Amino acid sequence: MSVAINIKNLSRHFEVHDKKPGLKSSLKSIWNRPKRIVKAVDDISFQIKTGELVGFIGPNGAGKTTTLKCLSGLLYPTKGEVEVLGFTPWHRKRDFLKQIGFIMGQKGQLWWDIPPQETFLLNQAIYEIPDKEYKERIRFFRSALNIKKEISIQTRKLSLGQRMKCELVAALIHQPKVIFLDEPTTGLDVIMQDKVRDFIRDYNREFKATIILTSHYMKDVQALCRRLIVIDKGKIHFDDLLSKLKNGPGSQKTLTLTFKDEVSKKDLKGLGKIIKYEDLRVTLSVKRKNASRVASQALEKFPVTDLNIEDIPIEETIKKLFQGQ
Amino acid sequence: MVTKNTFKAWLIIAKNNFQRQLLTRSSSLLFIVGKLLQFAFSLLIIVSIFKTTGHIKDYTLDQALIFIIVFFLVESITQFLFRSIYSFRPVLLRGDFDLDLVKPLPSYFRPLISGPDFFDLPPLIIHALVLVYLLIKLNIHLTFPQVLLFLLLLANGVLLAFSVFLLIAAFSILTTEIDNLVWTYRSLSRAARLPVDIYPNFLQIILTGIVPVAIIINVPARVLLGLFQPSTLLFSFLITLFFVYTSVWLWRRSLKHYSSASS
Amino acid sequence: MKRLSKSFSKANKYIVIAKNTLQEYFVYRTNFFFWRLRTFISFLVFYFLWLAIAHGKTHVGSYTQAQLYTYFVIGYIIRTLVFSTRTSDLGSAITQGSLSRLLLKPLGVFKFFFTRDSVDKIFNFFFLIFEFSLILFLFKPELITPLPQNVLYFLLSTLLAIISFFLYGFLIALISFWTDTPWSGHWLFGVVFVNLFSGQAIPLDLLPQPVYNVLINTPFPYFYYYPMQLFLGKIPEAQIWPLLAKSILLSSLVFVFIKSVWKKGLIRYQSYGN
Numbered sequence: 120m121s122v123a124i125n126i127k128n129l130s131r132h133f134e135v136h137d138k139k140p141g142l143k144s145s146l147k148s149i150w151n152r153p154k155r156i157v158k159a160v161d162d163i164s165f166q167i168k169t170g171e172l173v174g175f176i177g178p179n180g181a182g183k184t185t186t187l188k189c190l191s192g193l194l195y196p197t198k199g200e201v202e203v204l205g206f207t208p209w210h211r212k213r214d215f216l217k218q219i220g221f222i223m224g225q226k227g228q229l230w231w232d233i234p235p236q237e238t239f240l241l242n243q244a245i246y247e248i249p250d251k252e253y254k255e256r257i258r259f260f261r262s263a264l265n266i267k268k269e270i271s272i273q274t275r276k277l278s279l280g281q282r283m284k285c286e287l288v289a290a291l292i293h294q295p296k297v298i299f300l301d302e303p304t305t306g307l308d309v310i311m312q313d314k315v316r317d318f319i320r321d322y323n324r325e326f327k328a329t330i331i332l333t334s335h336y337m338k339d340v341q342a343l344c345r346r347l348i349v350i351d352k353g354k355i356h357f358d359d360l361l362s363k364l365k366n367g368p369g370s371q372k373t374l375t376l377t378f379k380d381e382v383s384k385k386d387l388k389g390l391g392k393i394i395k396y397e398d399l400r401v402t403l404s405v406k407r408k409n410a411s412r413v414a415s416q417a418l419e420k421f422p423v424t425d426l427n428i429e430d431i432p433i434e435e436t437i438k439k440l441f442q443g444q
Numbered sequence: 445m446v447t448k449n450t451f452k453a454w455l456i457i458a459k460n461n462f463q464r465q466l467l468t469r470s471s472s473l474l475f476i477v478g479k480l481l482q483f484a485f486s487l488l489i490i491v492s493i494f495k496t497t498g499h500i501k502d503y504t505l506d507q508a509l510i511f512i513i514v515f516f517l518v519e520s521i522t523q524f525l526f527r528s529i530y531s532f533r534p535v536l537l538r539g540d541f542d543l544d545l546v547k548p549l550p551s552y553f554r555p556l557i558s559g560p561d562f563f564d565l566p567p568l569i570i571h572a573l574v575l576v577y578l579l580i581k582l583n584i585h586l587t588f589p590q591v592l593l594f595l596l597l598l599a600n601g602v603l604l605a606f607s608v609f610l611l612i613a614a615f616s617i618l619t620t621e622i623d624n625l626v627w628t629y630r631s632l633s634r635a636a637r638l639p640v641d642i643y644p645n646f647l648q649i650i651l652t653g654i655v656p657v658a659i660i661i662n663v664p665a666r667v668l669l670g671l672f673q674p675s676t677l678l679f680s681f682l683i684t685l686f687f688v689y690t691s692v693w694l695w696r697r698s699l700k701h702y703s704s705a706s707s
Numbered sequence: 708m709k710r711l712s713k714s715f716s717k718a719n720k721y722i723v724i725a726k727n728t729l730q731e732y733f734v735y736r737t738n739f740f741f742w743r744l745r746t747f748i749s750f751l752v753f754y755f756l757w758l759a760i761a762h763g764k765t766h767v768g769s770y771t772q773a774q775l776y777t778y779f780v781i782g783y784i785i786r787t788l789v790f791s792t793r794t795s796d797l798g799s800a801i802t803q804g805s806l807s808r809l810l811l812k813p814l815g816v817f818k819f820f821f822t823r824d825s826v827d828k829i830f831n832f833f834f835l836i837f838e839f840s841l842i843l844f845l846f847k848p849e850l851i852t853p854l855p856q857n858v859l860y861f862l863l864s865t866l867l868a869i870i871s872f873f874l875y876g877f878l879i880a881l882i883s884f885w886t887d888t889p890w891s892g893h894w895l896f897g898v899v900f901v902n903l904f905s906g907q908a909i910p911l912d913l914l915p916q917p918v919y920n921v922l923i924n925t926p927f928p929y930f931y932y933y934p935m936q937l938f939l940g941k942i943p944e945a946q947i948w949p950l951l952a953k954s955i956l957l958s959s960l961v962f963v964f965i966k967s968v969w970k971k972g973l974i975r976y977q978s979y980g981n
Binding site: 468470471472475477478481482485488489492493496497501619624628632634643644647 | 737738745756764767768887890891895899909915
């Protein structure tokens with residue numbers, strides 16, 4: 120498979136001005152404003168193959184969006200090399216721009232006062248999409264996203280979910296080969312999140328588009344991505360298959376047992392690592408492959424009234440990763 | 445470079461704007477009323493002044509009227525074409541400029557030409573009609589080459605205005621705080637309602653070389669009145685060339701420095 | 708004692724508003740600088756225009772050269788103090804729904820904006836001192852020496868102009884309750900009308916008589932034209948106090964009007980649930 124995105128030693132630094140609260144410091148700031156260099160992205164490298172769907176996560180201010188902006192040509196890097204589809208993004212070549220799409224969850228491109236389809240038509244002109252293809256694609260989006268009449272209703276009158284669907288259409292109408300999805304599900308309700316996820320998965324399969332997805336919701340990543348890149352403070356902390364994440368969702372499960380009578384901590388020790396211990400309830404962490412054996416052991420040995428086996432939430436794993444565990 | 449898709453996008457935006465304005469008809473009506481009121485009142489002021497004084501420096505009322513009408517004509521043309529510069533700062537602050545930069549459009553599309561406004565057209569047409577009416581009324585006979593020359597310098601002025609606005613857009617990106625710069629330009633451009641040589645030398649220099657409203661606005665009027673030397677025209681083209689070059693250079697630099705609202 | 712501290716804390720919140728407003732200016736200092744520059748430039752444009760008009764003539768209409776220059780140079784004080792206002796912020800607060808945040812707090816919206824406007828004026832005043840000295844120093848304009856009582860009338864009428872212009876601006880901002888696009892109303896009534904009809908561009912009595920007769924029956928001359936006439940001593944003694952009284956009456960009427968419009972607007976605002 121060919122490489123769609125290639126990043127080598129990319130750094131992006133920002134100068135920021137500090138301002139303390141208060142009138143006095145405001146007065147002071149007239150003469151000088153203290154400057155500070157923030158390394159939003161600090162010497163990162165990775166490659167993404169054509170057609171891959173990669174999760175790109177990290178806490179707020181980790182450098183996710185900055186990286187995406189460098190990849191889409193919005194930012195000039197301070198250092199390093201970037202190649203996307205064989206182009207250097209910040210040269211902003213037309214042929215490059217025609218092949219990428221950037222969806223920013225919190226920022227819409229739809230015109231507020233007129234129906235979404237007017238924005239689609241505008242993008243049709245901008246990306247020079249022939250009428251026939253345009254109509255086909257609209258048909259595809261309408262069925263894939265289950266869009267009905269919202270396409271011809273004033274944007275401002277749409278619900279957030281409906282609007283997001285239309286934003287997706289506007290951003291993908293030119294069928295980009297590389298898509299940057301920056302928190303596409305933020306602010307959506309659970310049902311809508313699922314729908315957007317399904318759509319992204321289908322789109323990736325249907326069109327073999329290369330997709331980088333950032334998200335606050337680990338569920339997005341879990342549901343969609345095989346590969347995960349974790350970034351924090353501008354540095355990459357993890358870059359591998361999701362299943363290889365140490366103590367990750369693949370390797371561990373939690374076992375929650377509820378007892379009729381109290382069971383001492385000591386008796387439970389042999390089963391697995393105790394995460395939580397309450398009066399009549401205990402939560403254990405066990406290896407995936409042992410989970411069912413441990414469960415049957417517990418049922419035999421103890422007065423169990425309820426039993427629950429779950430994957431460890433990926434949030435926990437990531438949190439540990441950031442805490443350096 | 446303006447390509448076919450840019451032009452098509454421009455037309456669609458113009459259409460969308462028009463659609464949007466039809467939703468706010470009363471607002472648009474107030475706008476047109478205001479524009480025409482400004483126009484009529486400015487003419488009234490000039491006439492009133494000449495009624496009491498007879499002349500300003502060496503200029504007669506007829507000449508002053510041509511100057512001021514050409515001022516309004518050029519203003520309405522540049523407003524119509526480059527209106528989006530006024531709304532560029534919020535676009536920039538919200539980070540919405542990003543959404544346009546990832547599209548295959550010229551980078552200056554959003555700040556300068558993304559907001560053609562059809563409600564600038566009625567005033568524009570009225571200004572043009574009043575100009576024609578006055579030329580006939582004042583017995584100013586223009587030959588065909590003169591009309592061509594007028595249109596050429598009008599185009600030169602529009603190109604120069606484009607460069608000035610591009611400079612302003614570049615400054616906005618470099619500092620992000622500027623809002624009033626374009627209004628500063630507008631305030632200064634009002635000085636060109638009348639020929640700038642009625643002002644003291646330092647002001648003439650500013651209005652010709654630094655904020656070249658004398659060339660954008662005055663020179664086309666001079667062509668109509670026959671008040672020009674060939675060197676005036678040559679100088680006008682040179683200034684435009686200089687501004688186009690400088691503004692493109694600074695715009696490129698500012699884009700390089702462009703950092704989005706959030707990192 | 709308790710009452711005193713209560714009224715102090717009442718005043719206190721407006722002091723905090725004032726302080727915060729002032730801080731905003733420092734954050735957006737470039738903006739403010741350009742706002743001042745614009746005021747300065749519009750002044751220069753008018754000043755030099757009238758310099759050219761008066762060039763080589765002893766009189767323009769009933770004005771001597773010195774009177775004409777005074778009309779514009781002293782008028783710079785009015786440009787700065789009367790026409791600087793933040794009331795248009797209220798308009799955007801209404802359309803964007805951020806008015807709700809204000810309404811939730813135990814604040815008087817009217818007082819809130821009045822506080823901000825006052826800070827605005829004080830802040831502008833400091834720059835005025837500097838810029839005015841600059842004008843006197845750079846251009847050495849030939850001005851008249853006014854009679855002391857005329858200066859007094861001028862100051863009084865300027866103060867009244869500040870109040871009535873604030874009220875007028877507030878009233879215009881209230882249009883936003885009824886329309887989604889308040890900018891055009893603000894622009895037409897708050898900018899175009901004021902620029903054209905207040906006398907900033909031309910002493911109104913130089914206009915044709917019928918136009919003049921109409922204009923002096925509008926509120927606009929009270930913002931600029933009349934204060935300057937008082938400064939120049941062009942208003943007969945007997946008409947001065949009636950003029951000032953009219954100005955006060957005008958402000959009171961607008962104030963009463965604002966109150967009822969505000970109430971109606973608020974009901975509309977609340978029922979639309981912004």
